[in-house]
Amino acid sequence: MKLVQRPSPIAANVSFEVDGVQHGHLRLPYSRDDSAWGSVMVPITVVKRGDGPTALLTGGNHGDEYEGPIALFDLARTLKAEDIQGRVIIVPAMNYPAFRAGTRTSPIDRGNMNRSFPGRPDGTVTEKIADYFQRILLPMADIVLDFHSGGRTLDFLPYAAAHALPDKEQERRCFEAVAAFAAPYSMRMVEIDAVGMYDTAAEEMGKVFVTTELSGGGTASAKTAGIAKRGVMNVLKHAGIVSGAPDRSRTRWLDMPSDDCFVFAQDDGLLEPYVDLGDPIRAGDVIARVHPIGRTGQAPAEYQAKLDGVLAARHFPGLVKMGDCLAVVATMEDAI
Numbered sequence: 001m002k003l004v005q006r007p008s009p010i011a012a013n014v015s016f017e018v019d020g021v022q023h024g025h026l027r028l029p030y031s032r033d034d035s036a037w038g039s040v041m042v043p044i045t046v047v048k049r050g051d052g053p054t055a056l057l058t059g060g061n062h063g064d065e066y067e068g069p070i071a072l073f074d075l076a077r078t079l080k081a082e083d084i085q086g087r088v089i090i091v092p093a094m095n096y097p098a099f100r101a102g103t104r105t106s107p108i109d110r111g112n113m114n115r116s117f118p119g120r121p122d123g124t125v126t127e128k129i130a131d132y133f134q135r136i137l138l139p140m141a142d143i144v145l146d147f148h149s150g151g152r153t154l155d156f157l158p159y160a161a162a163h164a165l166p167d168k169e170q171e172r173r174c175f176e177a178v179a180a181f182a183a184p185y186s187m188r189m190v191e192i193d194a195v196g197m198y199d200t201a202a203e204e205m206g207k208v209f210v211t212t213e214l215s216g217g218g219t220a221s222a223k224t225a226g227i228a229k230r231g232v233m234n235v236l237k238h239a240g241i242v243s244g245a246p247d248r249s250r251t252r253w254l255d256m257p258s259d260d261c262f263v264f265a266q267d268d269g270l271l272e273p274y275v276d277l278g279d280p281i282r283a284g285d286v287i288a289r290v291h292p293i294g295r296t297g298q299a300p301a302e303y304q305a306k307l308d309g310v311l312a313a314r315h316f317p318g319l320v321k322m323g324d325c326l327a328v329v330a331t332m333e334d335a336i
């Protein structure tokens, strides 16, 4: 029996085939109490000139991460068709309901966009958006840049990243694009849980895929917004869509060689950092203490690094819960 997939319920009011700049929306019908025939309207910009590669640029995959939306709303407003050869598809806030709510996941269905791929045309709102990317937008793309930051609960050294891939030629092209992004740090990234990720969907289609983690804490800074804006132009130049060479500055290469990178809280409590982002660390160093908060007179739990490296990420809020990711220790690599 042949499985016939339902068409996506999402309609774009932009054409992906017309030259010029178009600002529009992906309209997803969303019937609800305050709007019986209402819609979720996800902003999208398509800039196209002639033949050439297609870049798909996304932010707001998680709704409380801001460098990507800043860089992409800015790029959508300023990029002109005459600046490019090929096509640039910009979705500054992929999980738009989450972005509007300032939350990681969607307030409509609690959907985590980056755990919802390949999505479903007859699923939740988040799954329907994922399905549209999976079946409509990703197949058009040659190079995919998906911005992340730590959101409200994590903070990162600013880095662009790609994953180790079974296809080494594809992996090489991904890391070339990471190098072109030229963030202060570049990471060979390991995922805690890669199932359902947009990254995995793009990589399995053979795309050149670059992601980022550009600080966090549920806000952006002048420095990290600047890194995002420069990085996206660098990637477009690297792809040959915008002319000129990427503005490369020194990037320091980091690696996450194993699960030993991750340090998880074993109990609830009050977080006392012992090292800060970017600080050098030796295996066995205490990187954080967690104080019990139920009563006084209790010794704090000490958390130690399992390998040499630098502190690449940390839990951001002052209180931790059992099972939270407290820290990520990455190893320093020579430039590749």
Ligand code: ZN
Residues within 6 Å of the ligand: 061, 062, 065, 147, 148, 149, 150, 151
């Ligand atoms: Zn994210």
